[in-house]
Amino acid sequence: MTTAAQLDPQLNRAPEQIRHIHLMGICGTAMAAMAGMLKENGYIVSGSDQNVYPPMSDFLAQAGIAVMQGYRPENLEPRPDLVIVGNVIRAIYPEAQRLAELRIPYLSMPQALGHFFLRSGIRPMVVAGTHGKTTTSSLLATALHRADRSPGFFIGGIVEAFGSNYRIGNGEHFVIEGDEYDTAFFNKVSKFLHYRPHYAIVTSIEFDHADIFADLDQIRASFSQFVRLIPKEGALVACMDDPIVAETAALCSGQIIGYGTGANCRWRLADFAAKGLGSIFAAHKDGKLFGEFALPMPGKHNALNALAVIALLEHVGLSVEEIRHGLASFEGVKRRQQVRGEVNGITVVDDFAHHPTAVRETISALRLAWPERRLLVVFEPRTNTSRRAVFQQDYETAFAGAEMVVVREIMPLDHAAPGDSFSSRQLAAALNAQDIPAEYFPDTDAILAFLLAQAKSGDVIAILSNGGFDNIHVRLLENLKAICL
Incomplete structure (x- = not known):
């Protein structure tokens, strides 16, 4: 394939002369933001993704941006002036192959940010x-x-x-x-x-x-x-x-x-x-x-x-x-030590921490914020790195300060070598050996059931994940409210 820069370093036109821009993988957080910025600047914007669901789908719909489900060749009809390719896209996708055939100029999202803004x-x-x-x-x-x-x-x-x-x-x-x-x-x-x-x-x-x-x-x-x-x-x-x-x-x-x-x-x-x-x-x-x-x-x-x-x-x-x-006057960032709610004296906190150092620092910060309260930490190993064994021992020393740790089993990696996968069972065993009570569970439903049985007034439940974690924060708060009725 030929990049836009190889076809023409200036895309053959200045940015203001381009009319229709199509984004492949538009529902990613950064790609949706790029789509919104381009729309605000007056471009006709369309996109495609195989995971079209809220909140990004709602955001794009409110912005008046058409989104097509799946990576089909016909998504490039009518022919756009430029295509921005997200990093979730693989060269084997039919839409990417059609892009190469049509020789439409294209950029990555970071290249587009530099070019337009x-x-x-x-x-x-x-x-x-x-x-x-x-x-x-x-x-x-x-x-x-x-x-x-x-x-x-x-x-x-x-x-x-x-x-x-x-x-x-x-x-x-x-x-x-x-x-x-x-x-x-x-x-x-x-x-x-x-x-x-x-x-x-x-x-x-x-x-x-x-x-x-x-x-x-x-x-x-x-x-x-x-x-x-x-x-x-x-x-x-x-x-x-x-x-x-x-x-x-x-x-x-x-x-x-x-x-x-x-x-x-x-x-x-x-x-x-x-x-x-x-x-x-x-x-x-x-x-x-x-x-x-x-x-x-x-x-x-x-x-x-x-x-x-x-x-x-x-x-x-x-x-x-x-x-x-x-x-x-800083009002914070969503998913960074964000208090999602409190029910019957139980506070639920959402944080993006997933690297061992980030887990350690987040727990330390929460311990300083609530020194007298019991801290329960729920951890979802979700990234490609955290689901590998590379940080197994580092995680085993990252949860100091928690009174209880709950770990979700990993979703298996597609191409992990034997023995290269992170073990939630091993982490729980190592923490228990340090007198930090820990449990591991196969799915979010099992974790919710455990938390509802264990939580008591005065607890802080910190949920650490860089993903949506099956909407666990909202579901936990709703279940706690139901118990209190």
Whole structure:
């Protein structure tokens, strides 16, 4: 197949001259956001997907975007001017094969974001790292918005301040969550390599995405490419507590702004303290107090994410008062330590954590937020990496602080080698050996039945998954309400 860039680097026309754009795999979170942005910019937008269901189907219908079920060749009739191909698409799909036959120009989603929305006059702010990307980019976009900078943004979670995961904006800054996952079947490089970073934040670098990266060295190589994209007049805000980040940051030709907890950091976190579901901390710059801040999120890791935002916002000219207001007024991100409801004194929390480090930090934050309450953690290993054995032992040390852990059996991987699959049974056994009561169950129904039998007033039930988890949060709350009637 021939990419749009190979057919014509300028797609043969400027973006404003293209009329009809078709998106293959449109119901993915990022692809649906791209469709919405293109629609707002006046394009005729259509799409196709084999998983057309709420909430993305509702969002697209409300936007007036036609969506076709399945990847059929006839989806490309009438012929669009451009096709954007999602990373769920495989070259063997009939629609992809028809695309090649028709030689319609096409781009991946990251390429399209760069082509249509990161053009001259825009200074992208790309937030990258194994952990904290969504929260950090949401904090950054919200603070810029509160300071009347009208940022654009493209983020992997729903930012509560906007009720959306995207905004075109009309200011000079465009905030992007920079994912290191690969781009498309015809473009096997990390997405963030297409985002033209002028400014960037790197929070952490660990091994992840075992389905596309063989080892940590491959991930480091991708981040090395990323930081080299930052121009000399740009800047990189890097967490120097992470030695791999520190080593990688040295490759950047722009200004390097270190942050963290160590004395060697230009920006240093100090005086951190939990305050209910929030935190307070001080930010020191070059050894002097820059300001004291309140953040309506628990956890030291979130305070560090906020410190990265402070460093970048100060670099681009915001005052300490503007930054303080932006952080204090942050309304959160859906599925990041989000309280979904409370019934009879039982609080249900939803969080996206799935990597062992994220699980550990989330439990630590919830423990700080509710130190006197019993914490029950429900974990769904759902990603391609978490369903592999690569992190089996790391998960066994990630649940400290929980009073009880419930684990769902994994959905088998299609191409896992014998012995390469994660074992929920083994995790439960290891936790029980540490005196952390743990159970594993084959499905969501069994987990719900167990929770309803075990939960009591005063409990916090934290559900950790990067997927929908069979709508377990709503079902649990509804069942708890039914019991109370």
